[in-house]
Amino acid sequence: MEYRDYYKVLGVERTATADQVKTAYRRLARKYHPDVSKEKDAEEHFKQVQEAYEVLKDPEKRAAYDQLGANWKQGEQFRPPPDWGSGFEFAGGEGPQRRARRGRARAAPEPEAAEDYSDFFSSLFGGGSPFAGSAGMGERSGNDHHARVDIELEEAYRGTTRTLELRRPEVKPDGTVTLGTHTVRVTIPAGVTEGQLIRLAGQGGPSLGGGAAGDLYLEAHILPNKLYQLDGRDVTLTFPVAPWEAALGASVNMPTLGGEVAMTIPANSQSGQKLRLRGRGLPGSPPGDQYVQLKVVLPSAATPAAKELYAEMRSKLDFDPRADFAR
Amino acid sequence: MTRVTTTVIEARLITEEDWIGASEICRLCRLELAAVLELAELGIVNPRQVGGAWQLPTTALPRLRIVGRLMRDLGVNVSGAALAVELLETQRALERRIRDLETLR
Numbered sequence: 326m327e328y329r330d331y332y333k334v335l336g337v338e339r340t341a342t343a344d345q346v347k348t349a350y351r352r353l354a355r356k357y358h359p360d361v362s363k364e365k366d367a368e369e370h371f372k373q374v375q376e377a378y379e380v381l382k383d384p385e386k387r388a389a390y391d392q393l394g395a396n397w398k399q400g401e402q403f404r405p406p407p408d409w410g411s412g413f414e415f416a417g418g419e420g421p422q423r424r425a426r427r428g429r430a431r432a433a434p435e436p437e438a439a440e441d442y443s444d445f446f447s448s449l450f451g452g453g454s455p456f457a458g459s460a461g462m463g464e465r466s467g468n469d470h471h472a473r474v475d476i477e478l479e480e481a482y483r484g485t486t487r488t489l490e491l492r493r494p495e496v497k498p499d500g501t502v503t504l505g506t507h508t509v510r511v512t513i514p515a516g517v518t519e520g521q522l523i524r525l526a527g528q529g530g531p532s533l534g535g536g537a538a539g540d541l542y543l544e545a546h547i548l549p550n551k552l553y554q555l556d557g558r559d560v561t562l563t564f565p566v567a568p569w570e571a572a573l574g575a576s577v578n579m580p581t582l583g584g585e586v587a588m589t590i591p592a593n594s595q596s597g598q599k600l601r602l603r604g605r606g607l608p609g610s611p612p613g614d615q616y617v618q619l620k621v622v623l624p625s626a627a628t629p630a631a632k633e634l635y636a637e638m639r640s641k642l643d644f645d646p647r648a649d650f651a652r
Numbered sequence: 653m654t655r656v657t658t659t660v661i662e663a664r665l666i667t668e669e670d671w672i673g674a675s676e677i678c679r680l681c682r683l684e685l686a687a688v689l690e691l692a693e694l695g696i697v698n699p700r701q702v703g704g705a706w707q708l709p710t711t712a713l714p715r716l717r718i719v720g721r722l723m724r725d726l727g728v729n730v731s732g733a734a735l736a737v738e739l740l741e742t743q744r745a746l747e748r749r750i751r752d753l754e755t756l757r
Binding site for chain 1: 659660661662663664665666670676679680710711713714717718721722725726727736740751752
């Protein structure tokens with residue numbers, strides 16, 4: 326495994342005070358928090374920052390980490406020393422639960438999945454290490470009750486299936502806890518839309534206290550589509566038409582999520598005008614509609630014949646496209 | 653040791669009609685009940701009381717999860733997280749709108 330230089334991650338000196346460590350953490354957490362950050366690889370950065378802070382904010386963990394010495398380089402191949410953790414007396418640490426209840430913040434404990442930590446962290450401070458009972462790892466229980474699933478618009482229309490690998494803690498006969506892999510094949514009904522939650526009853530991670538398994542929630546995200554924009558269950562399609570189709574009306578084959586339908590473009594339509602195909606959006610009760618936004622596309626005046634036609638319109642039509650401008 | 657099993661399960665779509673108990677939502681979002689009730693006062697969620705127990709629309713889960721993360725990770729308080737989550741939602745809606753308008757051109 327690779328050595329992690331937690332001081333470098335937080336951008337502080339090895340001699341930094343607890344306050345300096347905290348300030349550095351808060352600044353970086355704000356910068357890389359996945360919910361607010363626009364930085365590239367924000368989530369990965371944020372995990373590293375959190376892991377570094379987990380160690381450096383805790384005097385016992387920081388002291389043990391410092392004992393490894395100052396000569397290791399970030400990313401260098403590393404193996405924990407055989408006497409790792411000896412010479413420390415652990416008070417059991419301050420569990421996240423107690424920490425969260427103190428002060429104004431009222432967010433309950435943070436049971437992130439153990440796999441959010443690097444191998445380096447897990448080998449030094451994870452289960453089986455002398456630190457397992459102290460703050461952090463001991464009370465973490467897996468995070469398998471919420472996941473994001475990306476879905477193509479066509480799949481949302483038809484319904485789809487996904488295979489999910491859920492990692493969840495399992496208690497072995499000897500009482501130790503291991504992470505088992507559980508594969509579920511999920512059928513997602515037709516009509517799922519952006520941000521919608523999907524519930525898988527009884528598939529959430531079980532509590533380590535032996536309680537019943539909770540539900541697993543998937544949050545659907547509909548991937549951008551080349552043709553359609555999605556708004557709730559409604560879809561909008563930009564439909565290019567020739568000037569004479571818009572002016573004289575036309576019968577066209579209109580793509581919809583369910584396949585092509587025949588549609589009439591009314592005479593005297595304008596570019597930007599919206600037509601509605603009721604019930605042709607995503608299914609549901611009520612189903613969404615499809616909006617067709619007309620976009621008049623002009624033939625280029627590249628040939629003498631085309632030029633002649635445009636010139637004829639100019640001379641014969643009494644038309645001022647800027648009639649609405651204030652004079 | 654890793655044990656592998658496969659199960660086929662039918663998922664259900666959550667709608668505005670789905671309600672969830674306050675204690676369950678507190679567990680899922682890692683928030684304390686007092687924080688959820690404060691968020692209700694701020695208009696971030698609209699709970700109802702059924703037989704003395706609080707329930708919330710299940711659709712509130714994603715924004716409550718963000719509130720919980722912002723409070724834990726950034727040390728903001730309930731009203732700060734409420735403000736942030738509303739601004740984030742506005743920002744995302746605007747970004748979607750811009751993306752749509754760009755494809756309409």
